Amino acid sequence: MSLHYTLSVVQEPKVMSTLLKSIPPQKNGSHPELSKSAALWTDMAKWFGDDIRFILVSLKGVDYQKIEELRLRVGKPLLLRTLDRDLFINQEGEITSPNNAYFIKHEDLACALERMTHSSVYAVEEDLKQGFITLPGGNRVGVAGEVVLQQGKIQTMKHISSLNLRIARDIPGLSQKILPLLLSMAGTVYHTLLISPPRAGKTTLLRDLIRSISNGVPQVGLNGQTVGVVDERGELAGMWQGVPTYDLGYRTDVLDGCPKASGMSMLVRSMSPQVLAMDEIGHADDANAITDALRTGVQILSTAHASSIEEARSRPVIKHLLEQGVFERLVVLSRRHGPGTIDGVYDLRTGRIL
Amino acid sequence: MLVLGCIALIAGCGCLGLWFAHRIRRRPLELRECSMALALLDTEIVWGATPLPEAFCLVKERTDTPWQGFFEELQERLQRGESASTAWKETVIIQNAHFCLKPEDWQIIADVGKGLGRSDRTEQHKQIELVQRQLILMKEQAEIWSGKQAKMWSYLGFLGGIAGVLVLI
Numbered sequence: 428m429s430l431h432y433t434l435s436v437v438q439e440p441k442v443m444s445t446l447l448k449s450i451p452p453q454k455n456g457s458h459p460e461l462s463k464s465a466a467l468w469t470d471m472a473k474w475f476g477d478d479i480r481f482i483l484v485s486l487k488g489v490d491y492q493k494i495e496e497l498r499l500r501v502g503k504p505l506l507l508r509t510l511d512r513d514l515f516i517n518q519e520g521e522i523t524s525p526n527n528a529y530f531i532k533h534e535d536l537a538c539a540l541e542r543m544t545h546s547s548v549y550a551v552e553e554d555l556k557q558g559f560i561t562l563p564g565g566n567r568v569g570v571a572g573e574v575v576l577q578q579g580k581i582q583t584m585k586h587i588s589s590l591n592l593r594i595a596r597d598i599p600g601l602s603q604k605i606l607p608l609l610l611s612m613a614g615t616v617y618h619t620l621l622i623s624p625p626r627a628g629k630t631t632l633l634r635d636l637i638r639s640i641s642n643g644v645p646q647v648g649l650n651g652q653t654v655g656v657v658d659e660r661g662e663l664a665g666m667w668q669g670v671p672t673y674d675l676g677y678r679t680d681v682l683d684g685c686p687k688a689s690g691m692s693m694l695v696r697s698m699s700p701q702v703l704a705m706d707e708i709g710h711a712d713d714a715n716a717i718t719d720a721l722r723t724g725v726q727i728l729s730t731a732h733a734s735s736i737e738e739a740r741s742r743p744v745i746k747h748l749l750e751q752g753v754f755e756r757l758v759v760l761s762r763r764h765g766p767g768t769i770d771g772v773y774d775l776r777t778g779r780i781l
Numbered sequence: 782m783l784v785l786g787c788i789a790l791i792a793g794c795g796c797l798g799l800w801f802a803h804r805i806r807r808r809p810l811e812l813r814e815c816s817m818a819l820a821l822l823d824t825e826i827v828w829g830a831t832p833l834p835e836a837f838c839l840v841k842e843r844t845d846t847p848w849q850g851f852f853e854e855l856q857e858r859l860q861r862g863e864s865a866s867t868a869w870k871e872t873v874i875i876q877n878a879h880f881c882l883k884p885e886d887w888q889i890i891a892d893v894g895k896g897l898g899r900s901d902r903t904e905q906h907k908q909i910e911l912v913q914r915q916l917i918l919m920k921e922q923a924e925i926w927s928g929k930q931a932k933m934w935s936y937l938g939f940l941g942g943i944a945g946v947l948v949l950i
Contacts, residue, residue: 544857545832545833545898546863546867548898549826552830552901552902660907731785
């Protein structure tokens with residue numbers, strides 16, 4: 428029997444109703460909703476220099492909740508991406524055609540980077556080497572520019588030419604539908620791998636799973652478990668100077684900014700977690716560390732980039748892990764009906780689709 | 782009446798002289814304090830990779846007035862979202878009334894702001910180190926110079942007062 432579990436956020440009309448739940452009075456007219464959106468844009472605008480800040484503050488007809496990405500490229504128009512559309516924005520904050528849009532200057536990028544790092548580019552050096560910086564609040568900003576090498580190793584990045592601000596979404600309750608499928612009879616969590624193409628909600632789902640496991644869900648017979656999170660990219664907890672932006676549950680310990688390979692063994696030794704969660708495995712070191720961690724009896728919860736089970740099998744590191752039978756459950760996400768669509772949950776031991 | 786006027790004139794000129802002397806003596810002290818603050822800032826940047834607003838806060842706590850006020854203003858400006866180089870430039874202009882430093886000292890100190898926070902740690906370190914070295918040189922010169930000048934001004938005030946009295950009488 429094959430069931431395709433689809434989350435409540437999949438269908439277009441439903442998207443807003445779920446996302447807007449956190450916004451108190453929204454039924455009576457669109458006014459409070461719009462002002463809320465404007466407030467959120469104003470908050471977002473503080474990361475940019477004067478020109479772009481003005482545009483974002485005066486944005487018209489763009490709902491903050493629908494925007495997934497904000498893209499700045501030198502000499503190219505200012506672009507906001509929603510679920511299925513690219514919106515070009517002009518100087519007055521209106522949606523327009525690409526040729527009439529506001530063109531990003533080099534100064535805009537420099538200003539944005541300066542504000543995002545509080546004028547301390549050196550403090551995010553390590554992150555920049557990996558091509559991103561994390562803002563307080565957990566939003567991640569992808570960075571592209573000229574990479575400076577020293578003895579073959581990435582030293583830093585200069586002359587930044589593109590910024591991609593990805594607006595992180597926190598949707599509590601996302602994991603409820605698939606959680607029962609990831610639990611064994613004994614009430615423990617199976618070793619689980621979440622795969623999806625980029626922008627399909629892996630991190631959001633993982634964050635929600637961590638929270639559910641950590642808090643416990645008595646309805647499905649899950650007691651709260653100690654969760655150790657190795658948050659290499661600072662995206663899961665959105666730590667800002669030691670304070671997590673996202674709620675990851677009552678029994679969660681977060682190791683922020685630590686490489687996954689060493690972080691896993693550190694957590695196992697020091698915090699004795701029952702479940703170990705991490706984002707985006709893909710390096711050979713990660714795979715070795717996971718096999719090591721397995722011997723200590725923790726359950727692994729992780730994500731990887733791949734759009735299907737076949738594609739996952741074609742990636743050497745993931746293939747190796749799958750062949751070794753490390754993971755027991757595989758969850759495939761896609762963007763078919765919006766981010767967070769669950770294409771299927773596989774039992775890797777039997778190969779069945781649950 | 783005449784005697785009182787004479788005493789007031791001498792005391793006034795004398796105080797003026799003492800005040801000048803005090804300002805001259807303060808200059809090397811302020812330069813030393815500045816180079817110490819920069820050393821702290823450098824440590825925070827190179828070893829701690831501490832973001833500038835936080836680093837300024839730490840430096841502020843460990844320096845005396847007037848540098849305390851200087852770094853406090855910097856911290857506030859950065860937290861408001863200003864860029865480090867403009868914040869430094871403007872703070873130098875606004876705050877320099879509180880100091881006994883000369884324009885040439887400010888020229889060196891203003892150099893710290895150039896590219897502050899815009900590059901990696903090694904670059905930042907180089908920049909701050911350069912400024913520090915110049916400051917130390919400046920401080921040594923200032924010490925020699927201030928010893929003589931301060932003494933001169935403190936005498937000169939009173940003597941000038943006496944001279945004025947003699948002329949007027």
